[in-house]
Amino acid sequence: MGLSDEELVNEIISGNQSAMEVLVNRNYKLVYAFIYRNVGEYHTTLDLTQESFIKIMKNLKIFKSHKGNFQCWILKIALNICKDYWKSAYVKHNTVDDSSLEQVYEEENVINYLEKIEERQEIKKAMMLLPEEQREVIILRYYNDLKIRDIANITEIKESTVKSRLRLAIGKLKTLLQRGDSNERNKRSI
Structure with a gap:
């Protein structure tokens, strides 16, 4: 079995460049998927994932002093980068990534x-x-499959607040999706 993330961090801080490659490769999918679920656009996700890993590598000494869970720490960095992205001007929410359409061949598929x-x-x-x-806690819980405790750690809120935000978000999602279904049914009946 290889080194843990925490051991790789120590190796990187000591100057081992190959440990950096291992650490990035091991955690790339986690960060990429988390960011994609936040922004929903392929090229932006690539940019923000790269930005996240640059920030992670620059701040490894800070992580070493925290002595916490590495994956929670990197998701916290990715979350902050997503927040910065959403705060920036002119963000467009309705982009569609249809690059995977090329993979579909049969008509029924x-x-x-x-x-x-x-x-x-x-x-x-x-x-x-x-x-x-609310969007943050939904993504962390259901897309990244994190425990309430870890979400509280990443977002720096109480566990009870995480649970409350999850409950509210789920209720709003149900309402929004049901409203969308009834609008679609109304369109079809016209």
């Missing part, structure tokens, strides 16, 4: 595939309508 894309787009739109603090 195309219909299923397009229905799934539409469903994901509806969920993404509904997520974007949530207040930022």
Whole structure:
């Protein structure tokens, strides 16, 4: 078995460049997926993931002094980068990544595939309508499968607040998605 993330951090701080590559490769998918779920656009996700790893590498000594869970720490950095992105001017929420359409060949699969894309787009739109603090906890809990305790650590709020935000966000998502379903049914009946 290889070195833990924490041991790799110590190696990097000591000047071992190959440890940096191992650490990035090990955690890239986690950070990329987290950011993609926050911003929903391929090219922006690549940029923000790169920005996250630059910030992570610059701040490894800070992590060493925290003595915490490395993955929670890097997700906290990624979360802050996403927050900065959303605060920046002219962010467009309605981009669609259709690069994966090329992977679909059979006609019946195309219909299923397009229905799934539409469903994901509806969920993404509904997520974007949530207040930022509710969207964050939903993404951390259900997309990154983190425990309430870890979410509280990353977002620097109490566990009870995490639970409350999750409850509120789920309720709002249900309402938004049901409203979207009834609008779609009304369009079809016209």
